[in-house]
Amino acid sequence: MEEQIQAKYAIGIDLGTTHCVLSYTDLQTEDDTPEQQVFAIPQLVAAGQVEAREALPSFAFFPHEAQFDHQQLPLPWSQSHNLIGSFARDLGAKTPDRVISSAKSWLCHGEIDRRGAILPLEAPEDVSKRSPYEISRFFLEHLKNAWDNQYPEAPIAQQQLVITVPASFDPAARELTVDAARDAGLHQATLLEEPQAALYSWIAQSGEQWREQVNVGDVILVVDIGGGTTDLSLIAVTEEDGSLQLNRVAVGDHILLGGDNMDITLAHVVAQKLAQQGQRLQPWQISGLAHACRHAKETLLAENDTQSVPLVVPSRGSSLMGGSLRAELTREEVNNVLIDGFFPQVDVHAQVQRRARAALSTVSLPYEQDPAITRHLASFLTKQKFATQNLQGTEQPHDANFLHPTAILFNGGVAKAGNVIARITDTVNQWLANDNASPIKSLEGIDVDQAVAKGASYYAQVRIGNGVRIRGGTAAAYYVGIESAMPAIPGLAPPMEALCLAPFGMEEGTQAQLPAQTFALTVGEPVRFKFYESKVRRDDVSGVRLDYWQDEELSELPEIEVTLHSEHHQAGQTVNVQLQAAINELGTLVLNAIEQGGSGNWHVQFETRAH
Amino acid sequence: MEQNFSFFTRLSMAIKMIFSGSYTQELFINMAPKVEEPEEVEQPEIALQENSTDSAMQLLAVLQKEGRLIDFINEDINAFADEQVAAAARVVHQGVKKSLSEHVTFQPVASVTEGDAVSLAADYDRNAYRLSGNISGSAPYNGTLIHKGWKVESLSLPAVAEGTDLSVVAPAEVEL
Numbered sequence: 001m002e003e004q005i006q007a008k009y010a011i012g013i014d015l016g017t018t019h020c021v022l023s024y025t026d027l028q029t030e031d032d033t034p035e036q037q038v039f040a041i042p043q044l045v046a047a048g049q050v051e052a053r054e055a056l057p058s059f060a061f062f063p064h065e066a067q068f069d070h071q072q073l074p075l076p077w078s079q080s081h082n083l084i085g086s087f088a089r090d091l092g093a094k095t096p097d098r099v100i101s102s103a104k105s106w107l108c109h110g111e112i113d114r115r116g117a118i119l120p121l122e123a124p125e126d127v128s129k130r131s132p133y134e135i136s137r138f139f140l141e142h143l144k145n146a147w148d149n150q151y152p153e154a155p156i157a158q159q160q161l162v163i164t165v166p167a168s169f170d171p172a173a174r175e176l177t178v179d180a181a182r183d184a185g186l187h188q189a190t191l192l193e194e195p196q197a198a199l200y201s202w203i204a205q206s207g208e209q210w211r212e213q214v215n216v217g218d219v220i221l222v223v224d225i226g227g228g229t230t231d232l233s234l235i236a237v238t239e240e241d242g243s244l245q246l247n248r249v250a251v252g253d254h255i256l257l258g259g260d261n262m263d264i265t266l267a268h269v270v271a272q273k274l275a276q277q278g279q280r281l282q283p284w285q286i287s288g289l290a291h292a293c294r295h296a297k298e299t300l301l302a303e304n305d306t307q308s309v310p311l312v313v314p315s316r317g318s319s320l321m322g323g324s325l326r327a328e329l330t331r332e333e334v335n336n337v338l339i340d341g342f343f344p345q346v347d348v349h350a351q352v353q354r355r356a357r358a359a360l361s362t363v364s365l366p367y368e369q370d371p372a373i374t375r376h377l378a379s380f381l382t383k384q385k386f387a388t389q390n391l392q393g394t395e396q397p398h399d400a401n402f403l404h405p406t407a408i409l410f411n412g413g414v415a416k417a418g419n420v421i422a423r424i425t426d427t428v429n430q431w432l433a434n435d436n437a438s439p440i441k442s443l444e445g446i447d448v449d450q451a452v453a454k455g456a457s458y459y460a461q462v463r464i465g466n467g468v469r470i471r472g473g474t475a476a477a478y479y480v481g482i483e484s485a486m487p488a489i490p491g492l493a494p495p496m497e498a499l500c501l502a503p504f505g506m507e508e509g510t511q512a513q514l515p516a517q518t519f520a521l522t523v524g525e526p527v528r529f530k531f532y533e534s535k536v537r538r539d540d541v542s543g544v545r546l547d548y549w550q551d552e553e554l555s556e557l558p559e560i561e562v563t564l565h566s567e568h569h570q571a572g573q574t575v576n577v578q579l580q581a582a583i584n585e586l587g588t589l590v591l592n593a594i595e596q597g598g599s600g601n602w603h604v605q606f607e608t609r610a611h
Numbered sequence: 612m613e614q615n616f617s618f619f620t621r622l623s624m625a626i627k628m629i630f631s632g633s634y635t636q637e638l639f640i641n642m643a644p645k646v647e648e649p650e651e652v653e654q655p656e657i658a659l660q661e662n663s664t665d666s667a668m669q670l671l672a673v674l675q676k677e678g679r680l681i682d683f684i685n686e687d688i689n690a691f692a693d694e695q696v697a698a699a700a701r702v703v704h705q706g707v708k709k710s711l712s713e714h715v716t717f718q719p720v721a722s723v724t725e726g727d728a729v730s731l732a733a734d735y736d737r738n739a740y741r742l743s744g745n746i747s748g749s750a751p752y753n754g755t756l757i758h759k760g761w762k763v764e765s766l767s768l769p770a771v772a773e774g775t776d777l778s779v780v781a782p783a784e785v786e787l
């Protein structure tokens with residue numbers, strides 16, 4: 001059972017792709033509805049200067065030994081530590097081969113060794129490379145030390161702690177996050193999906209009002225467009241014992257597409273415009289342009305009358321008036337490039353466009369090839385047409401072409417842009433109108449920069465006290481691949497069957513039934529299994545064997561591996577095992593190989609290495 | 612009787628006091644049993660203190676970093692066309708605004724609208740309000756608010772490591 005700790009605070013950590021935020025709620029206050037505060041995180045902001053800021057940029061910089069004196073990089077709690085945060089980001093902008101950014105996106109990259117030291121990709125020789133897992137641990141260590149330094153009487157390891165992850169994180173990425181927390185000294189951290197955290201934040205700031213804004217039968221679509229990723233979730237509202245119940249019924253795929261892509265796209269549009277006027281830009285000017293575009297974008301995407309915004313890329317030298325680059329970005333360009341490029345008004349049946357990747361592609365993040373977020377949204381809602389079929393009160397019309405959401409909550413930096421919100425809402429409303437359904441209502445009022453951390457802190461408080469909890473469990477069912485027993489046919493791989501280990505919607509702290517299927521494994525030899533997830537097959541129970549499925553129903557995850565080591569068995573001996581799934585108290589999937597008719601129990605590992 | 616010493620008289624008195632050891636004497640007197648003496652109304656001495664320039668230099672560095680203020684001021688504005696000046700001014704405005712908002716919060720001193728009538732009581736805050744124009748008579752002082760004034764509500768600057776040379780408000784950059 002969960003260890004009872006005397007927590008003084010309920011803490012939520014948004015371990016973001018571009019920023020980390022820590023929010024806390026005082027549990028010992030007299031206040032019935034304590035507010036979620038944001039903790040200012042001390043970090044280096046310049047050589048020798050430390051400042052506490054509400055966000056810790058998720059950047060790690062590895063300086064050359066000649067770059068700084070030791071005393072120029074102090075922190076209140078340590079003299080030797082990793083260079084993380086604001087100063088790391090600034091230095092990285094000018095020295096890109098020594099900085100690690102977007103480590104979180106690498107954490108969910110199935111085709112690399114996620115525990116392998118691979119970052120920075122192009123690091124110079126004197127930099128010892130780090131793994132995506134290590135970088136997550138560095139950020140968590142920084143947050144832990146910062147908190148403990150300020151609240152020595154209430155160390156973070158003794159508080160209620162929740163760390164958020166994208167809803168689309170695979171089991172291995174979740175486990176790596178929990179491992180990073182544990183190795184940073186945060187054993188008790190539980191995970192929460194970011195779109196759920198955003199909804200918790202909305203509930204927390206609406207107070208009791210939220211029950212008036214949503215009703216039984218509502219299906220809330222959470223659209224979280226951050227700097228680097230887009231995360232989608234559906235949460236259905238049902239009734240149980242007279243009170244409203246929230247159920248997370250579906251999550252989207254991992255979409256590596258966000259606000260940063262938009263800034264870079266705009267910068268290239270402006271650079272092209274300048275090239276036509278005969279001005280060729282240097283790389284540093286392009287990145288300066290992206291920075292300038294970020295500001296201009298916020299003005300031009302808001303609902304106002306500004307038709308164009310001048311862009312200035314400041315000179316690198318001290319002559320500001322003489323050396324700066326001037327350009328202009330117009331509302332029309334932003335509408336064409338961003339609104340129509342990233343949010344086209346597509347049909348709900350639109351398919352996400354994928355082209356084959358070049359065979360010799362270098363190691364890089366699997367950026368989305370189709371930049372149209374509305375197409376990703378359409379395919380998500382279509383795929384999840386039956387997401388609410390097992391719930392009372394959220395029945396969909398028989399002829400529905402997609403799952404009809406009734407309410408929408410936006411989160412993430414892009415949600416600050418009024419025109420983007422309007423375009424997505426219009427597009428969804430168009431789909432609904434074509435299906436003769438009523439328009440969607442908008443849930444508003446969250447602070448998009450801090451909602452995830454605040455929602456996580458609220459949830460940490462709810463876990464030990466009162467308040468509404470979103471039910472969900474796992475948003476996928478999990479399967480292992482088994483080769484079908486059939487006569488060998490030359491030139492043809494034996495077809496795979498999929499054995500369900502964990503059904504959809506397993507709650508934390510529960511175990512799946514032990515499937516009858518046994519595997520004869522040889523002691524001492526690693527055995528690998530193909531591993532699949534399905535975000536749509538909601539009725540498969542543990543032990544079900546599929547010999548046929550639609551391509552889009554099951555997606556393959558990195559393999560899982562088990563090695564039987566045992567004192568009771570000799571190497572080379574064969575043992576019959578069954579594979580059992582459980583969701584532990586921290587909310588992560590655990591697989592075990594259990595000896596049939598014996599006492600052996602071995603941990604099955606998620607493969608985080610490249611194959 | 613009110614004594615009016617000039618600024619320099621006060622300054623020299625303060626310096627004399629320090630060197631004559633009258634502070635130390637006072638310390639001994641305070642420690643001895645108190646003897647009731649007829650009270651003499653005396654204006655307290657006003658010590659002038661030099662401010663440390665460290666935080667001023669830090670603030671300059673903050674304004675230079677994103678706002679490029681020092682670059683802007685040190686350039687010959689007459690040598691450039693209005694377009695170029697305007698472009699640079701945007702960098703300065705955007706950058707200084709952002710850096711200041713991260714470190715300083717301001718409040719107007721007077722809450723009424725500029726141009727409206729203001730009445731100041733006899734004990735008004737001489738630091739926060741400045742009288743101008745035709746000053747005569749006694750309180751209340753009735754006039755018009757010309758400038759609402761600004762007051763720093765909060766100011767925070769980064770903590771600095773010992774031995775950091777703050778006079779370098781922008782390091783020279785060398786690209787390799």
